[in-house]
Amino acid sequence: MSAGWLAISGLGPGGGALVTPEVTDALAQATDVIGYIPYVARVAPRPGLTLHPSDNRVELDRATHALRLAAQGARVVVVSSGDPGVFAMAAAVFEALEAGPPAWGLLDIRVLPGITAMLAASARAGAPLGHDFCAINLSDNLKPWSLVERRIRLAAEADFAIAFYNPRSRARPDDLDRAFAVLRDACADRRPVLFARAVTTPEEVLRIVPLPDARGDMADMRTMVIVGSSRTRLIDRPGAPILYTPRSAP
Amino acid sequence: MSAGWLAISGLGPGGGALVTPEVTDALAQATDVIGYIPYVARVAPRPGLTLHPSDNRVELDRATHALRLAAQGARVVVVSSGDPGVFAMAAAVFEALEAGPPAWGLLDIRVLPGITAMLAASARAGAPLGHDFCAINLSDNLKPWSLVERRIRLAAEADFAIAFYNPRSRARPDDLDRAFAVLRDACADRRPVLFARAVTTPEEVLRIVPLPDARGDMADMRTMVIVGSSRTRLIDRPGAPILYTPRSAP
Numbered sequence: 001m002s003a004g005w006l007a008i009s010g011l012g013p014g015g016g017a018l019v020t021p022e023v024t025d026a027l028a029q030a031t032d033v034i035g036y037i038p039y040v041a042r043v044a045p046r047p048g049l050t051l052h053p054s055d056n057r058v059e060l061d062r063a064t065h066a067l068r069l070a071a072q073g074a075r076v077v078v079v080s081s082g083d084p085g086v087f088a089m090a091a092a093v094f095e096a097l098e099a100g101p102p103a104w105g106l107l108d109i110r111v112l113p114g115i116t117a118m119l120a121a122s123a124r125a126g127a128p129l130g131h132d133f134c135a136i137n138l139s140d141n142l143k144p145w146s147l148v149e150r151r152i153r154l155a156a157e158a159d160f161a162i163a164f165y166n167p168r169s170r171a172r173p174d175d176l177d178r179a180f181a182v183l184r185d186a187c188a189d190r191r192p193v194l195f196a197r198a199v200t201t202p203e204e205v206l207r208i209v210p211l212p213d214a215r216g217d218m219a220d221m222r223t224m225v226i227v228g229s230s231r232t233r234l235i236d237r238p239g240a241p242i243l244y245t246p247r248s249a250p
Numbered sequence: 251m252s253a254g255w256l257a258i259s260g261l262g263p264g265g266g267a268l269v270t271p272e273v274t275d276a277l278a279q280a281t282d283v284i285g286y287i288p289y290v291a292r293v294a295p296r297p298g299l300t301l302h303p304s305d306n307r308v309e310l311d312r313a314t315h316a317l318r319l320a321a322q323g324a325r326v327v328v329v330s331s332g333d334p335g336v337f338a339m340a341a342a343v344f345e346a347l348e349a350g351p352p353a354w355g356l357l358d359i360r361v362l363p364g365i366t367a368m369l370a371a372s373a374r375a376g377a378p379l380g381h382d383f384c385a386i387n388l389s390d391n392l393k394p395w396s397l398v399e400r401r402i403r404l405a406a407e408a409d410f411a412i413a414f415y416n417p418r419s420r421a422r423p424d425d426l427d428r429a430f431a432v433l434r435d436a437c438a439d440r441r442p443v444l445f446a447r448a449v450t451t452p453e454e455v456l457r458i459v460p461l462p463d464a465r466g467d468m469a470d471m472r473t474m475v476i477v478g479s480s481r482t483r484l485i486d487r488p489g490a491p492i493l494y495t496p497r498s499a500p
Contacts, residue, residue: 131337237355
């Protein structure tokens, strides 16, 4: 039996043209693919490959399953959308590794990066992340809302552009409205806000509104929200406008 | 003559296995490739393709050149390493577009994302960006140092992991030491600092030291520096340790 390994891999935002050759190659060599149902659905079935789709919110179970299979000699790919290191499976696997048997420390584990959602959304709209920025997971499943709010205030004070991951879910319908309220209080200007839904897929929709008009119901679970800094600009032109943040700041 | 276009493209951190098929395809269709010398050197010459390597610090000239060629009907790829939207050529092209003739607003311009340095470095080390984080360009060519320092203090207060782009150059040998001094003052702990040099190339070197031991001369122009948050952990194990930030915060 060949030695097992574990490749925690990013599938990018959706389009096949954004999957790196490194990830394609790992999938071609894998015996097992593990991940959240819609991400595993992006992997083509083939003989010799077992697909293990699992439900949302079972990240640690999924990670433990992957480590156990690799320890048994399987060639395992854990798939995330975007990049596995940004609010995705890589940290969950390492949490499970720390909680597991010491022998797991000897496993061959690699993280294979992918195009994370904020980079894909930014590219489609222009370059809103062209100057200093931050990324905040808006979900308060794993941290208190008070910390989220504090980070938003400090990010606004630092004049970062802000990428909000997981801006909204059925269980948290109001968080994004609360985030916009904090931002309106801290910023009091008309900086542009990008709602980028299902980027690089056939369902892609981009929408840009000034901060005072931004509403939580403009996003859903498949939307990336990027709030500009005070210097982010819109270039009006036929077709879609270009949203970008200049490189310099005074 | 076919209609010209401009694709502002990211080549990823260095390894060919991290170039997206979308970028490979754009390069295959291009008539002209424009960029900083070492990035253009990563594009294979072929008949029908003109390479335009240019020196560092002429981003706006390069951007204007690219727009002018595309307006004349060329199929132009502007190359950056990493992602073009993160401290790279995309913002420069849009600045040049705004300053140029109105007709440039009609051009077919796309941004093709790439694996940016912090994602590649993070993947090689584990998952230090697994929780909220920020990215700061440490160069003060385009902004005052006082703003850099203010952002570092606010990022530490927010307890973000921090990715420092352009941490050091010959013209600014002391900036990274000054940044570490600000962080030591703001944090006063032994959080890990990752120096990831030339990631995914044969010259790759990773080094992790606690913040009190971090020194500017541990980085050069090819190094990505990632400073952990207060919760970033090291898993000791045979071979390389794993650096990661857990998903949750109290």
